[in-house]
Amino acid sequence: DARVTQTPRHKVTEMGQEVTMRCQPILGHNTVFWYRQTMMQGLELLAYFRNRAPLDDSGMPKDRFSAEMPDATLATLKIQPSEPRDSAVYFCASGSNSYYEQYFGPGTRLTVT
Amino acid sequence: SQKIEQNSEALNIQEGKTATLTCNYTNYSPAYLQWYRQDPGRGPVFLLLIRENEKEKRKERLKVTFDTTLKQSLFHITASQPADSATYLCAPNQGGKLIFGQGTELSVKP
Known part of the structure; x- marks a missing residue:
């Protein structure tokens, strides 16, 4: 059945390194969301795209985070340089419309030491 | 500022009973609200969506109400x-995006 896939599932890196997370949305979905989840802050929206165009990235630290959709089957989230406070689980979700239900991937657990 | 509050403490109930989870929001008026379930180590899974003009929505053993007043x-x-033991997340919309609550952890004991 159709699922959102994310790679890698786990990433451990040292402070200052670049981190790239990838997401393959469900085929046919035109809306893609990036979230970050921590115990303290819960699930926070970082950015979202519709038809590959960024609509809102107000939740993302602009100086170090960037999100793109090079094509309809791939969304990327990059952190450069990474910091220990970026340690969290990053989820990608897709939907057929930003107003309808979202389908979440399994997440990337990032640890920055 | 906008705020979403869910039962802050975990909810423990006996099998067969009805679990009731609360979601309160302040300082905005969502046109719809969604509920998700999240199991440890997994992404949230959509359960139900209710619109502002709907008072109640049901799906099998699940029921959601939405009181905009x-x-x-x-x-x-x-x-x-x-x-059914899991964390349940409430997510009212704001424009074209969802704002998630912190979630309520539900534990159903046999």
Whole structure:
């Protein structure tokens, strides 16, 4: 059945390194969301795209985070340089419309030491 | 500022009973609200969506209410089962995006 896939599932890196997370949305979905989840802050929206165009990235630290959709089957989230406070689980979700239900991937657990 | 509050403490109930989870929001008026379930180590899974002009929505053992005057949604699981144990997230919309609450952890004991 159709699922959102994310790679890698786990990433451990040292402070200052670049981190790239990838997401393959469900085929046919035109809306893609990036979230970050921590115990303290819960699930926070970082950015979202519709038809590959960024609509809102107000939740993302602009100086170090960037999100793109090079094509309809791939969304990327990059952190450069990474910091220990970026340690969290990053989820990608897709939907057929930003107003309808979202389908979440399994997440990337990032640890920055 | 906009705020979403869910039962802050974990909810423990006996199998077969009805679980009721609360979601309160302040300082905005969502046109719809969604509920998700999240199991440890997994992404949230969509359960139900209710619109502002709907008072109640049902799906099998699940029921959601939406009171725009009280700014509150209630989520009910009837005839609860141990398999219902999970964290439940409330997510009112803001424009084209969802704002998620911190979630309520539900534990159903056999």
